[in-house]
Amino acid sequence: MSLRMAMAKLLKKLRFSASHAFSSSTVTTNSLPVSFSGKRLSHWYQTGEYGWRANLRDPCLWIVISGHVVVTLGISANTAFAEDVTSETSSANSTGDDLTGLRKIEDGSVASNIHTAKWRVFTDKGRELFLQGKLDDAERLFVAAIQEAKEGFGEQDPHVASACNNLAELYRVKKAFDKAEPLYLEAIKILEESFGPDDVRVAVAVHNLGQFYVGQRMLEKARVSYERALKIKRRVLGYGHSECSDTMYQIGMVLYLQGKERDAETIIKESISMLETGGEGESFVCIRRLRFLSQLYLKSNRLDEAEMIQRKILNIMELSKGWYSLDTVIAAESLALTLQKSSETKQSKELLERCLDVRKALLPCDHIQIGANRLHLARVAMLDCSQYKESDVSRAKAELVMAKDHLHNSIRIARQCLDKVLKQKDKSKKNSVRGNSRKESQAALVILLQSLSTLASVELAKQELQKIQEGDINLEAQEALLQCIAAYNEFVIHKKSIVDSPEIKNAYLSCFKHAQTLLGNKLDERVSKS
Template identity: 80%
Template structure:
């Protein structure tokens, strides 16, 4: 307990200053094209009611270097898109929280209420288990029971509509989901008034729906409405500000987005949640914004703060702490601070070797990053100390050989256990693991070709017709590996994997001086 108190005390010195960004936004008059009379909520005041509202989804926040699908850092491979983050389509359990939010809290007083409750609770259980077809039938029964027992415009109907809409969102049946969201909002507005918290939560769910489809303006309007309903002082306002910040960032309004996200972080810290999972993820998202705008020093500051919190609250023998350290190491690498980057990456590798199997893909990614740092060291020393530069390249080569070996082992394991993993893992786990392993393998082979070319340069082999055999072999392996696992062995292709393959192909064509078969 004393450790947490000490951490909280120290974090007070690290907090972001309040930006006081809470200006009212102007409603876009045609945003919903007459589907719902939402915009008159802009003229209402904040509601005084305070109920316990939590995030309706488990937010998956991008980090510039962290592949969040498996908790690894592999350049920017598989960093979660902000749309995915906010929609949480792949996590029915996270959405279950949202299903409970807009219910009327009336006491079970009649048979209709009891039956509605049974249908709803059982449907939620199926939803949490991923049994969406069974859940859908029960949610439909809950709507029918609510309408029969309470009337077409009762809050029980709104709750049931919202639940079914959330299920359709997860199933990507978007044409079915939207009318249900709108019906729920209309019923709640008529029952409780436009400035009720339950209306705000229902509109928030609609915002999640729009954000998942990249309908950014509609999502922005929804979050603005919820923000107005809650009021700046509400305990849950930080969530709305953050989600609105994500939308504004995707719309290219970086300054406004940054101000909102920083304010949402500050509010969490002042509420004693500075060490929470949600706060850490928002800090990671903020560092991503800084990295994408090449504000390396500010990204480093945020990432140092994350690592500091993780060290105090979790300790080093915790994989989330290792991921935070690795993100910082890659930012230091981008700023040219190879010494500190290398020290952090070596520490991450040692901890991972203690916590994970020797062939875990995180270890392969860690070795790839160490190889890249060694190459940077070589570049810095090749003019002054050739022998040291060669030693760095030999070290990089050794790291890459191990990274390639581990990535191949992981791919083979994924393919062999594919059917077994489907039975015991969440849908898509093995697919994602295979994609990440393949991306790391392609990156490692490409980097190996760079090592061989740098080594050739140090040896002063300048003849143009002297093809570097080792570099050639690495590139040909990269190309053949892509064809083997994507075309023949059913690892799903992604833009990231495709880009790695095309990089290998382009370098091979430049190196060989002729077109290489794709």
């Protein structure tokens, strides 16, 4: 087996790696390390192996309320624990290539003594405690593991590097960044001395460091780290390897954060092309990158290009999972919203209605996703109304009736979800909602606020079609807007943590401005009475 093939095989097994940052799916800090291999990542995503399968009922994975939101890049909190160097090197040795760099004892085996045994125990137990969220206990064991590795293997042995990486990852999660960076650098230094500066394991460690810098928004340092990692990978594995594609994608993300959107687009497209050439065009990793590319197009208002990418994603999902899958529904809904933005209301409506049918079949009738789906349909009906109001008043009125029906349902579902939250007993006596409950509550409040605001628009459109005098205040629209403001204020009082999100604040401000336009100086008086 050639050295290049051996290195590629080794890298696919390494967990001493930077996990994929900027994930579009929600991955908790409790997840195990992600391999660089796109195929392997796709397998983990589909099977739920290692317990990090995306929860498709999580509203944060699918909800797009105000058309297409601004692209936000959440840095992945995945923890990339270092793998046992011994197991990697034994695999490499079987190929006949000397890739180990491990200190040997006289009979040629890997050193084994009381300290190496303790290192193994401390490392395994530390990982277990980390996954349980017991970070302080895990920290003590990881610190001890470094000392035992130094005494058992030697100060500059790769086992010490792996122990340093584990502790650095823990400090990153604890946000003890000043402690994490020196450990990353020490791990890189040890690996450079053990394997040489251009070894693929050094590339992986440098990639880890780049991820750390991204989390600190030290973007130039992150870019330099990723570019060094990419240079090593290209030399060892070849330009077209999927591992090179992964690091290129991270560089693209950094360029995006630096405001270099055109450069980011170019390199992300290249990383996608590399995956497709390598037969990974339908993998989860490739789809995630295609989704981000479509968001870049939307942000620059290149709707045709965004639509083309989203149709490609939908086609992949239809072929791989069929229509009765929430993954496919999410892809279809994204395309429908782009079509809506392009005023292609007929196609948008057809897709959204199909999404609604599938969601009704797969989810409970009061699920928050169904409420959001109905809100999208109401907005399409409003667009149709505006198109028909001059040529076909009766058709325009019928669209308003449909919009109103969808909105009443979305409001009902959102209120039911929020009522459950308000009824929850707060044992800790803190105004907070944790985990999925908090996410679902935030999504429900956004839907409620925007549905009420849209309902006010429906009532005003109805008034316009009926030719009511402009001086008359539309009581139904007024009531919807006041309910919107009251709902927001209610959660400010009872569940303050829920409203601490940009989406909710934007929805409230839109509603408030709408109310100001309608009620003028009388708004404060009416709000106080309500």
